[in-house]
Amino acid sequence: MSLHDLIEDDASLFVSTSDFGESVVYRTRSGTARSISAVVFRQIAEAIEDESRSLTVFEVHVINSTSAGISPTEIDLGGDTLDLADRVGKTARPRSIIQITEQDEGMVVLQCQ
Amino acid sequence: MPVSEPDIVEILETIEERLSHLVAEEIVIPSRENYDDHGDGAVPPGPKDKQIIISIGDCTRVEDLDLPGNPPRECWEVEYRIKLRLMPSETDQESIDKKLIRFVRDVRRAITGATAYDPSWHTMNSQAIDSMWGATMQRLPPDGTSQSDGYMLPLMVRIRVTPGAL
Numbered sequence: 001m002s003l004h005d006l007i008e009d010d011a012s013l014f015v016s017t018s019d020f021g022e023s024v025v026y027r028t029r030s031g032t033a034r035s036i037s038a039v040v041f042r043q044i045a046e047a048i049e050d051e052s053r054s055l056t057v058f059e060v061h062v063i064n065s066t067s068a069g070i071s072p073t074e075i076d077l078g079g080d081t082l083d084l085a086d087r088v089g090k091t092a093r094p095r096s097i098i099q100i101t102e103q104d105e106g107m108v109v110l111q112c113q
Numbered sequence: 114m115p116v117s118e119p120d121i122v123e124i125l126e127t128i129e130e131r132l133s134h135l136v137a138e139e140i141v142i143p144s145r146e147n148y149d150d151h152g153d154g155a156v157p158p159g160p161k162d163k164q165i166i167i168s169i170g171d172c173t174r175v176e177d178l179d180l181p182g183n184p185p186r187e188c189w190e191v192e193y194r195i196k197l198r199l200m201p202s203e204t205d206q207e208s209i210d211k212k213l214i215r216f217v218r219d220v221r222r223a224i225t226g227a228t229a230y231d232p233s234w235h236t237m238n239s240q241a242i243d244s245m246w247g248a249t250m251q252r253l254p255p256d257g258t259s260q261s262d263g264y265m266l267p268l269m270v271r272i273r274v275t276p277g278a279l
Contacts, residue, residue: 029202053143053168055159078202079162096159096200098261113159 007106011063014107015039024060026070027094029079036069038062040084046113056086058095058112064105072103075110082112119240119272121169121191121279127237128167128193128268131223138163160261162200165220170194172279175271178242186273188242193270195220196253198263209262217250217264224268243271 001009015021015037022040027033039061045054060082063069081094095112102109125142132140139161170192178188197216199209225234235244247267255262272279 076203078200078205081159094159096161098160 004105007104008064011065011106012037012068015061015063015069024092025083026062027081027083028074029076034067036062038069038082042086042088055113058082058084058086059101060084060110060112062108062110064103064108070108070110072100072108075100075108082110084112118274118278121172121270121272124191124237124240124270124272125167125169125193127240128195128224131226132165132167132195132220134223134228135165135219138165141166143168160198160200162198162202163216164198164200166194166196166198168194168196170267178271178273180273184275187276188271188273189279190269190271192247193268195224195266195268196263197266198253198261200261213262213264217266220266221246237270241270241272245269 013019017023017037020039021037023035024038024040025033025035041059041061043057043059046057047054064071066074075097077097077099080097082097083092084095085092097110098113099111100108101111129140129142132138141164143166172192173190175188175190180186180188197213197220199212199216201207201209201212222228222230225231235241237244245268247269249267251265251267253263253265
């Protein structure tokens, strides 16, 4: 098994909802949706200049896959969202995917707000 | 005799109502970060395409327009910041500048009378003595993340109130 294959296999373990992962809904700009597993890091709210408010920034790790996760090739930074709760236990709401911060054959790291 | 006081919150609501004629856009008046406990229908206003964020900026005294009397009236200029955000699809090939300028035009038209120019738009439903657009429409640079682009349109609204009533 190549390193490439190992990375892909490890990705599904990393986001397992039995461990660190949680179930989130990925919604495309065109309206389709699917439930996937992701590891969500809820970060400190970031002030938005000129808007008199701040919004929680989320770092979300997902599998690089068009079925079990999200593929970088399908992400549209102009409207795709993930349903995320800004605190554990609260109701999840759509948050815009605003940046792909990292990507490899196994995982994709997204920034949402 | 009690004097009817202009209310800068009502002026904010007037601006919101006028912009609501732009049916394709989302209008956001910022609230606290975690406001999304307010029922299942609420959606946190994260960055979106065709979004208008309205907030109140600086309030400045304009002493030249004060009125003496009993009670005297003092003039204030309140800045309403209307931020426009476009976040089109990555596959959208139309020029962002063309989209933005159309967006700016539509918003300015909505404020000054929606479908037809209203010569009394500047009174904000008889709340203000004058309103004018700020001298600069500030182009907001992309923030390096999404496809977000925008403009900040300052709207200066002058009101007269009794001292301490603002």
